Amino acid sequence: MHIRPGIELGNLTDIGCHRDENQDYYCYAEPEDEEEFAHKGRLAVIADGMGGHEGGQVASRIAVERVRDAYLAQPDGDPRENLIAAFCEAHSAIQQYAHDHPELEGMGTTCTCAVLKNNQLYYGHVGDSRLYLLRQGAISLVTEDHSYVQGLVRQGMLTPEEAAVHPQRNILTAALGTESAVPADFSQEPMPLAPGDVLLLCTDGLHGLVSDRDLLFSAGGSPAGDACQELVKMAKNRGGFDNITVQILRIL
Amino acid sequence: MAKFCANGHQMEDTWTICPYCQKTGYQTPGAPPMKTRLESEPASSAPAQSAPAPGRKTVLLTDKRKPPVVGWFVALTGEQKGEDFRIRDGQNIIGSASDADIVLRDTAISSKHASLRYKDQKFFITDLDSTNGTFVNDGNDPVAREELKDNDIVRIGDVTLKFKCL
Numbered sequence: 001m002h003i004r005p006g007i008e009l010g011n012l013t014d015i016g017c018h019r020d021e022n023q024d025y026y027c028y029a030e031p032e033d034e035e036e037f038a039h040k041g042r043l044a045v046i047a048d049g050m051g052g053h054e055g056g057q058v059a060s061r062i063a064v065e066r067v068r069d070a071y072l073a074q075p076d077g078d079p080r081e082n083l084i085a086a087f088c089e090a091h092s093a094i095q096q097y098a099h100d101h102p103e104l105e106g107m108g109t110t111c112t113c114a115v116l117k118n119n120q121l122y123y124g125h126v127g128d129s130r131l132y133l134l135r136q137g138a139i140s141l142v143t144e145d146h147s148y149v150q151g152l153v154r155q156g157m158l159t160p161e162e163a164a165v166h167p168q169r170n171i172l173t174a175a176l177g178t179e180s181a182v183p184a185d186f187s188q189e190p191m192p193l194a195p196g197d198v199l200l201l202c203t204d205g206l207h208g209l210v211s212d213r214d215l216l217f218s219a220g221g222s223p224a225g226d227a228c229q230e231l232v233k234m235a236k237n238r239g240g241f242d243n244i245t246v247q248i249l250r251i252l
Numbered sequence: 253m254a255k256f257c258a259n260g261h262q263m264e265d266t267w268t269i270c271p272y273c274q275k276t277g278y279q280t281p282g283a284p285p286m287k288t289r290l291e292s293e294p295a296s297s298a299p300a301q302s303a304p305a306p307g308r309k310t311v312l313l314t315d316k317r318k319p320p321v322v323g324w325f326v327a328l329t330g331e332q333k334g335e336d337f338r339i340r341d342g343q344n345i346i347g348s349a350s351d352a353d354i355v356l357r358d359t360a361i362s363s364k365h366a367s368l369r370y371k372d373q374k375f376f377i378t379d380l381d382s383t384n385g386t387f388v389n390d391g392n393d394p395v396a397r398e399e400l401k402d403n404d405i406v407r408i409g410d411v412t413l414k415f416k417c418l
Contacts, residue, residue, distance in 0.1 A: 001256050010254065011262050013272055025272075028260025044260070095318070102355050225254050225262055 004030060004037065007116070010224025011044075011247040014232045016205055017240035023049040023056030024203050024245040025064045031072055039076040041117025043068060044247045048110045048129050048203040050175065055107030059094050059177050063111040066090035067124070071115070079115050080186050083124040087111070087176070087184050094177025108175035112143060114199055119251065120190035121199065126174050126182060130207050132215060133191075134198040139216040143185065146174035169208070198224075199249040202231075205242035209235045224248040322370045323417040330411040331357055337413075339375075344368040346408065347380075360384050360409030368400070375400040375417060384409055 003009055015022040026046040031037045045067050049060030070089040074082035090111065098104050110127025121142075123131055128145040144150060148171035149163040163169060174182045193199075200219050207215070210231060218227045218234070228246050235244045255263045257270030319341035326336045337354040344353040349363035356365075362382040369376050378397045379386040385394030387407040400406070406413045 001258050001260060003256060003260075009256070009260070009262070011260070013261075026261070028256065100351060102350060228262070 001030075003028075004042070006252055007042070008224045008250040008252055009044075009248070010226070010228045011245075012225075012228035012232050013243065013245040014205075014236065014240070016243050017236055019243055021054070021057060022243045023060055024205070024243040025049070025057070025060040026201075026245050026247055027064050027068055028247065029068050029072065036072070039117075040072060040074075040082075041079065041115050041120075043071060043113055043115045044199070044201055044249060045111065045113040046129050046201045046203060046245050046247055047112075047176075048127065048205070048243065048245070049107065050109065050172075051104060051107030053103050055098070055104040056109070058097065058101075058104060059107040059109035060111075062094050062097055063090045063109045063176050066093045067111060067113050071113070079117055079122040079190070080188075083113060083115060083122060083186055084184075086113075087124050087126065087186075091176045091182065095179075098177065106178075108172075108177040110172070110203070111176050112201055114201060114249070116193070116199075116249065116251075117190075119193045121187065121193050122190050123187045124184060125186070126176050126184045127172055128170075129201065129203045132200040132202075132212075133193075134200060134216055134220050135194075136196070137216070137220065139212050139220075141212075142191075146183065146185075147172055164208075170204070193251050195251050197251045199251075200246065201248075202246040203243065205240070205244035206231060206235050206246050208242065209238040209240075219248050224250055321418065323375065323415065325354060325406070325413040325415055327356075328405075328412040328414055330409075332411070339368060339370065341370055344370075345380075356408065356411050358409040358411050361411065365408055375415070377406060382408075 009028055011026060013022060013024050028044045030042045031040050045064045047060035047063040049056030051059060067086045067090045070086035071082055074085055098107055110129040112129040112131050113124045114131055115122040125143040128147045131142040133140050133142050149158060149166045149169045152158040153160055153163050198219050200215060218230045227248055231246050232244050255265055257263055257273060259273055261270050261272045263270055321338045322341050323339040324336050327333050345364055345367055346352060346354040347363050347365040348356060348361045364380050365382040366380055366386045367378045376397060376399050388395050388398045389405050400415050402417045404415045406415060
């Protein structure tokens with residue numbers, strides 16, 4: 001696909017060192033039509049699926065493709081509203097698929113989507129995949145994990161450092177495609193971006209093993225594609241316990 | 253600029269097929285992915301509710317598809333012994349077909365064996381011309397249509413189900 005000027009994109013996924021399937025999935029998309037592009041902008045999606053019998057793979061794939069297709073199919077309008085509609089559709093689509101394939105019941109997925117329109121950032125987010133913003137030598141986490149340990153951090157019972165190594169840090173409090181309604185976060189106001197800013201989306205296979213400082217060091221300096229290679233390698237050198245997926249968008 | 257496949261996955265210059273697109277059995281219904289245009293409701297009707305969280309608005313993604321649960325079956329015998337099955341408002345198809353609402357794995361059960369309908373706070377089970385019939389409680393004769401009360405027993409093929417209403 002042709003990527004319009006304005007950003008530098010890199011992305012990579014890796015099965016890691018211990019799993020026998022890759023349950024992560026991701027995509028980057030732009031509408032083909034110029035006018036559509038002006039209304040919708042570009043989007044990057046990542047998802048980390050869970051569930052046996054290939055359920056995790058299926059769930060993350062449906063989430064990524066549905067969020068993308070539904071977002072691009074929405075009528076022109078507020079990207080935030082369109083993202084909400086797209087997440088709802090993906091949520092229902094996974095439930096429907098599980099309903100039609102009882103052996104996959106219980107599958108679900110995280111999903112994090114960044115939309116970039118006129119250098120404004122919008123996002124939608126469920127689960128513990130993450131969206132970071134790197135700006136002027138600093139890294140900040142844009143999304144908040146929907147996880148048990150993050151809940152404890154919020155209540156002041158754990159520090160973020162303790163949460164990062166907590167044995168129950170893999171427990172999610174929200175995922176797309178599960179039985180009931182799920183809480184999802186969407187950007188309240190669009191966040192203005194400037195040339196030089198870097199967006200980094202990743203699954204917990206990366207941020208669980210690579211510190212914010214290392215993310216900043218790699219993604220802030222190297223070309224996007226090289227940084228992805230570097231970060232995946234780093235996670236694998238440190239054990240690679242889970243599937244690893246990263247997408248980097250640098251605003252030019 | 254690096255090379256990207258139709259799904260925006262970065263590829264090595266030498267690759268002609270994207271390895272990341274090939275993995276699972278799931279296919280987006282319809283045309284090639286980027287051309288797909290799905291039926292969608294206007295954004296304003298999205299079932300989004302806001303929760304009072306300072307600084308960050310959390311939206312609840314609700315399940316539009318499934319009606320509420322109004323009762324359960326619990327399998328007392330057969331391969332699925334101990335499993336529970338949700339009964340939802342409206343019609344519930346019981347059978348061995350994978351698209352039945354309540355899927356029972358038993359060779360003596362027809363693909364669409366019986367229907368359980370909840371309406372006006374009453375439950376009625378109707379046999380759908382099944383090969384081996386539907387039995388309620390201790391009855392030795394198959395039933396055509398029968399009202400179910402809490403704790404009734406339904407026998408379908410070799411499976412015995414206990415009915416619990418909400």
